[in-house]
Amino acid sequence: MIVKSNISTNFENYSIILLRKFMDKKILKKFGFKHDQQGIINRYIRESGGWEKHLKNTKEFIIQSAQLKDKKSCTILGSGWLLDVPLDKLSQLFDKVQLIDIVHPAQITHKVKKLKNVEIIETDITGLMNPVYHFMKKAKKSNLTLDQIEATHIDLWFQDIKNTDFVVSVNILNQLDILICDYIKKFDIYSEQEIKEFRKIIQQNHLDFLPKGKSCLITDFEEVNLDGSNEVIQTKKLIHINLPLSKHKKKWQWNFDMNQTYHKDYNTIFKVVGMEI
Template sequence: MIAEFLTYLTTPAPPYVKRMGYLKEAIAIDARHKRCKSAWSSHLENSKNFIIKSVERCKNFRTVVVLGSGNLLDVPLSQLSEKFEKVILVDIVHLAKTLKIIRKFPNVDTLSCDITGVAEDIFNLTKNRTQAHIELPEPAKTNLPEIQDNRTDLVISLNILSQLTVMPREYILKNDACEDGSTLKRWEYNVLRAHLDALMATKTNVCLITDFEFIERNHRTQSVNQYYTLTGIELPLPEKTWTWNIAPKGEISKDISIERKVAAYFIKCLLS
């Protein structure tokens, strides 16, 4: 706990990243991985293997952009660095231990960015509001020129689709900043849709890995809570699926475990 607290204090990040919980969550994921390393191993390997296979299907190897690079747990960084001329790792915050790993690879750069383009607006609108509720900002189609660069030969969206609205939604609800749940749901759908539209507009190869289903099980391994995580977004049949045992028994409680179903897609650019 002390190490996590010191990491929070010493990691540079804009106020909205800290106040909305993004930095805290990045630190928590790192700690959770240490506790659940065995349970997470198959998911992380499946993710890395699918990315590597996606790389093998590319024709050119100039730039690869990873959206949601996180703590690099599911990123085959050495293979990407070896294969591509340039690797760009994009996330809203990068921890010091992640930056230390990256320094080993001279062709790897990081970009700290909110790819939705809404989080800072929500933070400011909520803080400075003069009315009870805020007008939810429209998501950016893309605020990443890197994924539109004609030298980018692969864009990887890595386990972030269902997570794009989690922190903004929690901040909005905590501050009672939205008038009703249906408005918030429609807005969440628009954010996820904007991300997918941005990927499809890249005119390059796309690797998409996302969870799509949440399953809570009791001590008899029976499903007691199950729901679709993509807020109305309907995806086609995936190329590959697997289960991520994200919270084995003992992580949340001795009787409950949490799983997420994960889907993986490769969309080949006909121009590549």
């Protein structure tokens, strides 16, 4: 369902800045996407510089991956606050850059206006938010299983992705399932195992969607919780599927929360991998 289509094109400057919105605000709020995104910038500020190494690693990996690609078009999936996206550089390298996120912070929309070849699209990459919302309304009275939910994609960018020269999935793979599955959990209908299987479907769909030979995937894959003396107390897998083999891959650590606010009494780091696929 197209809820809002807001296209503004500045032909005077031959600009192709567009803000295309395809999201239902009421449903977005129920799933908590905006709140979650605000949480990212709040934590970034709170960690006062602690994320810089991770952000630098991510940007460098993206720029390196971009080198040997054709330079007509580039699509960034999960652009958010652009903390980990080298947007100026990409906008110089490529004729056209698309930023895709379920919500774009107003500050970012404003900031990218000066880059004439950057297009902003607000849409759900999984295509599952609306279907899950409607499915859960009748789930209690039905015998439906979560794998019967079908993703719907209304925007052409989704079909066009295979013609894009360079696609970047930027710290989003392990995020795609979280709010959708948190929403499903509220209904207390499906077991942990059923929900885990659905997480796998969401993550696998995303991997399958990335065009092979033209994509770069950056994702955290493991959470590590440490006590005050840096002893590992617990670890948690964040990716529930097998990641593909890659000829060019790099791993690093993201000091995500050194203020013990994500988990009380623990510092949290994420293990991150960048890979060309």
